[in-house]
Structure formats: C-alpha cells, structure tokens
Amino acid sequence: MCLDVHWTTLGDHPSLHDSCYEAPLLPNRGGGCPIQPTVGEREEGQSRFPHPLLPLGEEISVVPNRSLDAKLSPVILGVHSGSQCLSCGTGQEPTLKLEPVNIMELYHSAEKSKKFTFYRRDTGLTSSFESAAYPGWFLCTVPEADQPLQITQLPKDTSWDNPIIDFYFQQCD
Incomplete structure (x- = not known):
C-alpha cells in the first residue's frame, strides 16, 4: 500500500502539509538525520529549509506492523x-528521525520494528500518528509556516494553537 499526499509549493520547493496546510514535512538529507530545521544563519532570501523531506511526487510507503494489535492500526x-x-x-524521550532501513525488513522483523511504528487513527478525512514505542507522543506540526515535522506529547487541554497532529493522506492505486 502507498499513500499519495496533498502538496503545495513553498517558494521553489514542494512540501507535504498538515491539515491546516501550514506546516510542511521538512527537511532531511539522509539516514539518521533528525527531521529538524537546518542550524545556522541563513543568507538573505534563502529558505531555512532548502531541501524538502520528500520531493514532488514521492510516495510514502506504508506497511502494517504485524507483531502489534491490528485493531490499533500499527503502521511503519x-x-x-x-x-x-x-x-x-x-x-x-523520542527523537524523530529517518533511519536507513528497508521497510520490508521491518515488516518481517517484529523485534526491531517498534521504534518505527505509529498507530494510525483516522478521523474523517485526516489521520493522526501516535508512536507505538512512546505512547502519548504524536507526529505533529505547528501553526507557523515553514516548520518541520516533529513529535510531541499532547496536553490534556489542547486548543487550536497547540501542535497540529492531523494530516491529510490519500491512498493511491
């Protein structure tokens, strides 16, 4: 199964957005690098996020984690x-990053797949993703534009300005 995502353009760079279309999944340059803003000063007119996590048209591969309760919709x-x-x-505490590991190896290997697993919860047209290894921690973005994908614990009294945990995804054929 693969998921196609809703894209918009931020400057000259395509980016994947949250349900408010404000916060893109940015940036990452390869294995093991945290998904966080680049460090240091930026030159006038340059984006803080020169390389999106996913190029335009990149699909997100999704497989179930068969070693966890299927009723909770565990996905990698x-x-x-x-x-x-x-x-x-x-x-x-969790540290969100991309790791160079084949998704099918995780699909077949229950013992090392939990840190890569998120419980997908669909609510209407959006989905949220809770870490299986760190219950109560969700993939999120924030209301400000140009912010990277993060992970957060949600306070009990969330309001509109708290981290955004809902994402638009569309299954492709």
Missing part, C-alpha cells in the same frame, strides 16, 4: 521507495 512509514523509515529512536 517509509520514504525513498521504502529505503528509509521514520523512527522515534530508543532514548528516554
């Missing part, structure tokens, strides 16, 4: 034809 998310997967790491 991969990019670049499934050669890199989104991970929450193994520290005391």
Whole structure:
C-alpha cells in the first residue's frame, strides 16, 4: 500500500502539509538525520529549509506492523521507495528521525520494528500518528509556516494553537 499526499509549493520547493496546510514535512538529507530545521544563519532570501523531506511526487510507503494489535492500526512509514523509515529512536524521550532501513525488513522483523511504528487513527478525512514505542507522543506540526515535522506529547487541554497532529493522506492505486 502507498499513500499519495496533498502538496503545495513553498517558494521553489514542494512540501507535504498538515491539515491546516501550514506546516510542511521538512527537511532531511539522509539516514539518521533528525527531521529538524537546518542550524545556522541563513543568507538573505534563502529558505531555512532548502531541501524538502520528500520531493514532488514521492510516495510514502506504508506497511502494517504485524507483531502489534491490528485493531490499533500499527503502521511503519517509509520514504525513498521504502529505503528509509521514520523512527522515534530508543532514548528516554523520542527523537524523530529517518533511519536507513528497508521497510520490508521491518515488516518481517517484529523485534526491531517498534521504534518505527505509529498507530494510525483516522478521523474523517485526516489521520493522526501516535508512536507505538512512546505512547502519548504524536507526529505533529505547528501553526507557523515553514516548520518541520516533529513529535510531541499532547496536553490534556489542547486548543487550536497547540501542535497540529492531523494530516491529510490519500491512498493511491
């Protein structure tokens, strides 16, 4: 199964957006790099995020995690034809990053797949993704434009200006 995503353009760079179409999934330059803004000063007129996580037309590969309760919709998310997967790491708190691991290896290997697994919850046209390894931590963006994909714990009294955890995805054929 693959998911096609809603795209808009930010400057000259395509980007994948959250349900408010404000926060893109940006940036990452390869295996093991955190999905966070680039560090340092930017030159006048240059984007802080010169390289989107996903180029225009890139599909997100999704496979179920068969070792976890199927009723919770556990999924593993991969990019670049499934050669890199989104991970929450193994520290005391989650650290969101892409790791160079084949999505099908994770599909067949229950013992090392939990840090790559998210529980997908569909609500209407949007989906949220909770970390299987860190319950209560969700993939998110923030209301400000040009911010990268992050992971957050939601406070009990969320309001509109809290992190956005709902994403638009569309299954492709």
